[in-house]
Amino acid sequence: MKRLKYILILFVVLCSVLFLSIIVVRLPSYSIQTSGKLYIVSKVSREVQVFDLFTGKNIAEIPIDMFSHEAITTLDKNNVVLTNYGSTNGNTVKVVNTKTNILEKTIELKENIRANGIVAYPEPNKVGVIDYVRNTFFVLNVKTDSIEKRIQTKQEKSHLVVIHPYKLIAYVTNINSGSISVIDLKNNRVIKIIYCGVGRKGIDITPDGSEIWVTNTKENSMKIINTNTYEILDTFSTGDEPLKLKFSIDGKFCLVTNAHEGSIYVYDQQSKKKIKSIMLHGKNTLLERILYHTPRPVNILMHPNGLYAFVSNSNANKIEVIDMKTFKVVSTIGTEKVPDALVFVE
Template sequence: MRLRSLGLGLYLLIAPAAAGELLVGNKAADTVWRLSLDDGRKLGEFASGHGPHEIAVDGALAVVADYGDKDAPGHTLTVLDLQARQAPRRIELGRHGRPHGLRFLPGGRELLVTTEASAHLLRVDVASGRIVAEIALGEGRGHMVALSADGASAYVSKIDRGSLSRIDLDDNRKTAEVAAGAGAEGLAVRPGSGEIWVGNRDAGTVTVHDPRDLSVRATLDSPGFPIRVAFTADGRYALVSNARAATLSVFDARRKRLQARIALAREGAQYRDTLLGRAALPIGVVADPQRPRVYVAISGGDEIAVIDRRRWRVTARWPTGREPDALALTAAP
């Protein structure tokens, strides 16, 4: 597909921070903000396509899924140069509309992309913008994507089917699909174990799947619309954002037990209307590999909740653009 530079794109920025940065996709503003991990101050801003939903980072590049909105599906990816040497550019996906889940393959040359409108998983060469493979996912809309540690298998959740699929990336074909739970959405592979964890938002559960046959090893309660799953770098803790309950569930990943449940809404705060009504609506979550912190995007409050992992408490609130969702961390240069 065609790749083009956004000569008028917004890419005003200062030099990259030595300790890495937090990238925040602001869905209602069509921007990606760069925040300092020292104190949350805004370091700069990129323009994305319409409705940025997910962000993937590899080295000096970040790619944003331009999902669109309910009336106008998006069909592009925005590629950001994190060293600010050039303007953002876009990769056109043609008939493959509503790109959402993103994961770089090992080596950083290719990117996996779920496209809800065409029910495919794409392999995209980021440098050229060419679609290398179009992998049909069958009935239902693939939403999030995760990757095995060796890069041989991808996993895709389907909200409308409540299922988890496995894709063989050697043959570029779907090889299995199993039931997870109603509204299967959040998805992550636990470091060191290969387990696939799925947040089933309508069921209020997290299912833990065996990487060999996708069978369910455990089902954990996470009430209140569990929408995203992430892990600490060591795989010790699973982090699940519960959008309706405005909480973060923290699980001991080895024992499959609840470690903490953290309230994320501010008492007395005036949140705006969201897809779940007037609410805090936490969505994106990411664990800092260098600091004992977790960051959660509070979509209804235009802020990041910063959580201290030593005490499992919210210790700071960082302002963002309108309707933050996707989060990603950049590595120190």
């Protein structure tokens, strides 16, 4: 009996040590100082967390009462605008004032619109939004709450969008059609459809506007497209389930989040070669699988100073901070449940 008692005590002690170890290793550890505020949208918690990147402290928590994973700032950075993808109330757009960190307004779009992808429009108080049911790119004025233009993508399940840095041209991914719609925003018409495989997901454009890179979650691949000729320049493999991608501020590198694999791949923009695999804690070893949450990197954002990238690790309720010189995770930010969209404001 004494032996059984000692075994039980030892078992309890070991379980307690393991439990405490799990708690300790999963704690976020923010150790850098840089400028600006990071707005973190947590889908399940239905709120926006405002994190001061210099002090390392949360300075606001803004309830938004909606399931959102796409957000952007207006051109003047005065507002963060959020869409309500994946909900029966997908015709709702919410606007957060970045000066007061208060939910300023809820815009109820009058029609049965399902807003998803969103991008800053190159005019004050305006954003470009994708309606994935009507397959439309529309311009929303968040000051007047009015839709100022609508342009059909002429494809199915339109999803995400980027705008050329120097031209009034938008590029929209279409999941079901396996294509990119190239839209002339000055003349309000589609000027090219680029077919590149069913499963188009993430999209980004090089800072000089010469190329768009597009991921495919069905094929675990990425295509590179020349924006002048619309020619597909290259196709190469990614990790498992490449959701989002983002170019570095100088355009030399492209980071891709592989959600199911739990990794971020770094590609050289000139050579089109993968130069680094950043594996997040949780899948590398058996011990990591015990101690950490299974990683799921989803959204990605670059700091304007070019020094850091921020990656939403949705399963772990953390933001992973990547040093853009070493391509290593150097800090983490604790979040509410299931972080996704990220927005930076100076």
